Amino acid sequence: MVRLYNNLELPEQWPPKYEEKTLDKPLEVPYLKEKQDIVNIEIGRQLFVDDFLIEESNLSREFHQPKVCEKPIFEPKTPLEMNGGYYPCACPFNDGIFYDDEDNKFKMWYHAGWFNGVGYAESEDGLNWKRLKELYPERESESVLPHEFGTIRDGAAVWIDYHATNRNERYKMFVFLRKFDFEIKYYHEKPKHAHDDPDSIPPEEKGVLFQSANGIDWEECGTVGHCGDNTGFYYNPFTNKWTFSLRTFSSLDRRIRTRGYYETDHFIKGTKWTEDDIVFWTRTDIYDRPDKDMGYYTQLYDVSATPYESLMLGVFSVFMGPPNDISGKKGTPKINDLKLAYSRDGFHWHRPSYENFISSSRKEGSWNYGYAHPVNGLCLVVEDEIYFYFSCFSGVSPKLGSHKYAGGNLGLAKLRRDGFVSLSDKGNGGELLTTKLQFDGNHLFVNVACEAGSVCAEILDEHSNVIEGYSKADCIPVTGDSTKVQIKWKNKNLEALKNKIIKIRFYLDNARIYSFWIAEGEEGHSKGFMAAGGPGFHEGRDVSKTEK
Structure with missing residues (x-):
């Protein structure tokens, strides 16, 4: 038996394994059903x-609700970020934004050019940013990861490990990579994915771990078990576990996205999971209402989490539609909306409100049209406010006119400190x-x-x-x-x-x-x-x- 910081006792079977019985009922939260x-x-x-x-x-x-800044605070402008004018992107996906109190800087890792590099920027105030080559003009690349022939990045995640005993492990990164046997410069040169073209030859896909002493110079330190492109991780200091959030599909309907859970004591040595190690974690439910104009069944695109004060704060990225093929034909981003959840045991999520916390605008030409993503780390506390950074895509492409993966920008929403919920x-x-x-x-x-x-x-x-x-x-x-x-x-x-x-x-x-x-x-x-x-x-x- 393990007793948590708040006196909750975890069961012998942890993380809990249970079967999906429905696709629509809210999942139970045991510690609220039988209170401590x-x-x-x-x-x-x-x-x-x-x-x-x-x-x-x-x-x-x-x-x-937070107050969302009307304009993006970071947007594509450098050659790497502009991506030849095809798919401009300069925003975390999910990468990360953290405040490093060793040198008193806000630090951001971000997606620089769609499927291109891992960009890096620093800020004194969290609002105005200097990019890698502004900070270090002598560097040859805008990306902190060197380009490897035939290899393109997808999602990534970064974390600062304050308790790393080895200085070289202070910064940790996960990146999902695809490797082809030919060079790919732009997204449209990538072969169709298997779910778009069953006859396509899939590339080598792998989740790769990196570590760094300064967050800029990285070394590869291992790979993880089988995972998808929408994988992330975070550290839970209440349980002292590294937790991976993995894309899974419902055992009741393989078309429905859910999330799988894996935890480990060691970020590098403990990540060779097998399929049997991944447990069903969470999903959307009947209260995640479809978009009234699109009408698609909602799905759980991602779950990101961070410790906030005395609990774990979660952001559910809820996919509203349309599917990839329809979004591709229309040339508009898919729609994700971001909702909040809370956990006191690190596994079960309580969702007292299903209202959007941050919404895709759905307004054609707007910087935040769709595909909203949280940033790894989720939020920072700045004096009496919480800064929630988030990424959104406009769909605007200088060369193509529009594309579902074009126009990635960074937005900011501000909330009163502890201001999620009040009692009145x-x-x-x-x-x-x-x-x-x-x-x-x-x-x-x-x-x-x-x-x-x-x-x-x-x-x-x-x-x-x-x-x-x-x-x-x-x-x-x-x-x-x-x-x-x-x-x-x-x-x-x-x-x-x-x-x-x-x-x-x-x-x-x-x-x-x-x-x-x-x-x-x-x-x-x-x-x-x-x-x-x-x-x-x-x-x-x-x-x-x-x-x-």
Whole structure:
């Protein structure tokens, strides 16, 4: 039996193996069906994306949308990216964007020219980028991977490994490669794929692993088991596992895309999986409604994930259509929309809202017409905001007029920190009582919006009795709008309650609450994991320099 950071106990069979029984019902989330008696909240801000932390509440759950920048923040302009005017592309696919706190830079790996190179860029602010040859004019290529005869890239994924014992393994990369016995410069020179032409001769296809000390100079370090072109990976720090997200097909209908799951302790030595090692993971369901104009059955194109504070944040890329052949004939990108999911055990995904988080615009000629993809790492925390980078394709080709794989651009969406979900009293006053909590720290912090109201808290023992000195009457009300504000009592802090099991009752008066956490110091560091990092964090965590 394995006990996770939050007190969840994993079953002996892990990852779980279960049969697909339907194509349309939402998949169960066991830890919400049979809730944990005591939740450990020592790591990270505690978000209200589900009822995992809630014993009682009369508050309303609200889901929030990011603000999407109107224009792309990165688009094709160099010779490699312009791809001879055929299929311009300068965006991650899924590649990666991370903040490296060793040299305080935003770093991006991206698809430079459709099926061409792996580009690299750096930024001071996450908005304005310098490409590889701007940074290092002496370099011969715009790509960080040298071109190999007859070889073209497809999807890729990058991760910064903060705990690599060997400096040369700090940056990790996966790339799906196709190798032909003749040179291919542009996508239209590639032979038809087997699903388009059954008589075509398939190339050698393989998933290749690379490692690097600086993210620029890479060496090949191995290959993985059999996989498809839409493979990705990420690191789960809660379980200390490298996890691969693999394209699979439903056992009930082989035409339907699903996702397979594989985890390993070692990024290089543990990736020679077999088909039997891949377990069914997740899929779309009946609440992933078809596009009202296209009407195609929705499918799960991809699942990407990252640690955010105290849970795993997932982005489901939901394929809306049209199929490849129809998209190719129309010369327009396929349509993917991006939706959010959350996991507290690293495997089962809770999807409290099926609303699009980031949508393809479907507007002809727009930079974000379709084929939306998340970026590996998913998001970064920049002060009081979360930066969600995403790739979209316009379909605009200078030479062809239009093409489904032309016009790859990078977009940015911004969301309040922890702002996925809030609980609100709707102006009527309300409260919530947490489940039993195990904690380590002295100071209670909240992320709240109550400009015209207030938030108070009281501390209860495990039997729901208010502890003397921590009542609502003893609490100093919090007002205003802040992503980090401390709740205090007149004569007490939480130090006296260390090693005790407690509950917290929050009282809202015309307010919203997004998260809470108990910090060791008055700076309010949550010890949580910060997705792909951000300025001011250390090794991807919200810790002080002494906690690093």
